[in-house]
Amino acid sequence: MPRLHCVCVLLAVIILQASAQVKFADGNLKQARENHRPKEISLAAIEKLSSLSKTSNLNDVLKRLLVERVVGTAGHEEVRNFIVEYLRKLAWQVELDEFEDETPIFGKLKFSNIVATLNPNAERFLVLACHYDSKYFKNQVFIGATDSAVPCAMMLDLASSMQSLLNAKKSDNSLSLQLVFFDGEEAFQQWGPKDSIYGARHLAERWEAEDKLKRIDMLVLLDLLGTPDPNFYSYFQNTESWYAQLLSVEERLDRAGHMDRYTYSSVAPNQRTVRYFQPRSYYAYIEDDHIPFLRRNVPILHLIPTPFPDVWHKLSDDGTAVDISTVQNLIKVFRVFIAEYLHLDM
Numbered sequence: 001m002p003r004l005h006c007v008c009v010l011l012a013v014i015i016l017q018a019s020a021q022v023k024f025a026d027g028n029l030k031q032a033r034e035n036h037r038p039k040e041i042s043l044a045a046i047e048k049l050s051s052l053s054k055t056s057n058l059n060d061v062l063k064r065l066l067v068e069r070v071v072g073t074a075g076h077e078e079v080r081n082f083i084v085e086y087l088r089k090l091a092w093q094v095e096l097d098e099f100e101d102e103t104p105i106f107g108k109l110k111f112s113n114i115v116a117t118l119n120p121n122a123e124r125f126l127v128l129a130c131h132y133d134s135k136y137f138k139n140q141v142f143i144g145a146t147d148s149a150v151p152c153a154m155m156l157d158l159a160s161s162m163q164s165l166l167n168a169k170k171s172d173n174s175l176s177l178q179l180v181f182f183d184g185e186e187a188f189q190q191w192g193p194k195d196s197i198y199g200a201r202h203l204a205e206r207w208e209a210e211d212k213l214k215r216i217d218m219l220v221l222l223d224l225l226g227t228p229d230p231n232f233y234s235y236f237q238n239t240e241s242w243y244a245q246l247l248s249v250e251e252r253l254d255r256a257g258h259m260d261r262y263t264y265s266s267v268a269p270n271q272r273t274v275r276y277f278q279p280r281s282y283y284a285y286i287e288d289d290h291i292p293f294l295r296r297n298v299p300i301l302h303l304i305p306t307p308f309p310d311v312w313h314k315l316s317d318d319g320t321a322v323d324i325s326t327v328q329n330l331i332k333v334f335r336v337f338i339a340e341y342l343h344l345d346m
């Protein structure tokens, strides 16, 4: 079993005994979600999606995000504006979910979740999410590259590199893609129910009141990504088949030779096999932005490595901790996953 970093406030060691019973008012949406299956793309299509990395501007995007992003600071505002402008230029509908909340240390602060939607008229959404704020450290500058500048950069890169493929999907009113950049994930003083995941708590409550949660097929939460050789597990039983899909995508990309600086036993039999997506379930309870949605029965796919990266909540979680090959590999996996989930016309 992987070792859990039990000291971390993000992680409690409560074992989930049973999967949540999912009940939705709108039976049709629930049925459509449950009946939804991936549409496997061809080897040529995998090739095409991989090659999109060649013209990627990931490094430029990352540079803009690798700054201090503590809520209420100039860096935080600049990054928020950058994400909003970036996606508006790609013709996504971008909305800010703005609110105020009481925090320790800083008192009342203004938070803004960013919600970008490919086709707002769609009935159902595959939602990718991460948080864009960085953790406050007194008298120190903490960048939080893996936490979560890299996941934000990955989501922006997916939107730009897949722009033409996604544009063709804009007229589909049944299923579409949504990107959520949560604000205020980090605690300011000590992780607890009132000091953490400010943005996720607000958005889940708001969408529940607006009866929008039933339109979420699945919330895919990206967190602590960017260091080499992450180990993922399936954390939730009701999304296991979609986790298995990621595993299959990784295998197919690897077999086709598209995983960069990555060792696989068939290629190099004596080398350690790298597999990001482990073929195992692991029902650890990790506190993160998905929790308010999980509690409201939204299906969750949590893409966070176990164990967490060594740099987690250390000042060394900056640009030097990031392995671009790993990031590009993961982006390729997500491109194929999105294409197969949304049944993109390749």
Ligand SMILES: [Zn+2]
Residues within 6 Å of the ligand: 135, 147, 186, 313
């Ligand atoms: Zn953190």
